[in-house]
Amino acid sequence: MYLKTQEKENILRMKNKEIKDIVQLLKDLSGVDIFEESRSRKHTEPRSLFNFILRNHYNFTLYDIKDFYKSMGKSYDHATALHSLKNFEVYRKYNKKLDEWFDIFKQRYTDDELKRLKRETIKHKIDYISDDYVNRIYRIVNQLPIENLNKKN
Numbered sequence: 001m002y003l004k005t006q007e008k009e010n011i012l013r014m015k016n017k018e019i020k021d022i023v024q025l026l027k028d029l030s031g032v033d034i035f036e037e038s039r040s041r042k043h044t045e046p047r048s049l050f051n052f053i054l055r056n057h058y059n060f061t062l063y064d065i066k067d068f069y070k071s072m073g074k075s076y077d078h079a080t081a082l083h084s085l086k087n088f089e090v091y092r093k094y095n096k097k098l099d100e101w102f103d104i105f106k107q108r109y110t111d112d113e114l115k116r117l118k119r120e121t122i123k124h125k126i127d128y129i130s131d132d133y134v135n136r137i138y139r140i141v142n143q144l145p146i147e148n149l150n151k152k153n
Contacts, residue, residue, distance in 0.1 A: 015058060019068070022105065026050055029101045035074040048088045049098050051081055053105060056120035057113070089128045 030046040054060040062078035069076035092098045
């Protein structure tokens with residue numbers, strides 16, 4: 001248990017600068033500080049994008065997300081992080097700027113990192129699409145060749 005906690009602390013330290021750069025990027029793009037104590041739409045939507053990035057790019061758990069917000073002085077809990085993640089697709093539907101900001105974020109990463117992020121985005125989206133689309137996707141995916149069973153991208 002100690003090693004797992006120690007590993008998380010080490011990862012957080014190494015990624016802290018990178019994550020704070022993302023926070024600054026979101027602040028520059030949205031014009032708001034996502035750590036302000038506000039539930040306004042202009043705060044919750046960029047927060048949701050940030051949570052999506054933490055969860056899918058950095059593999060943060062809900063508790064890791066909560067801990068990061070608390071380390072930045074924001075009152076936050078894991079249930080709020082979950083709610084934010086669940087609403088991300090709704091926010092994207094009505095606020096196209098979130099996709100623009102996400103595209104700007106993606107430009108900062110290597111091909112391998114983007115491949116992984118794309119896979120995580122697909123995994124996330126699959127829970128929010130209709131069964132008809134799931135069936136269509138299944139038929140497409142089922143016909144795709146498996147290139148390498150020993151290597152996971």
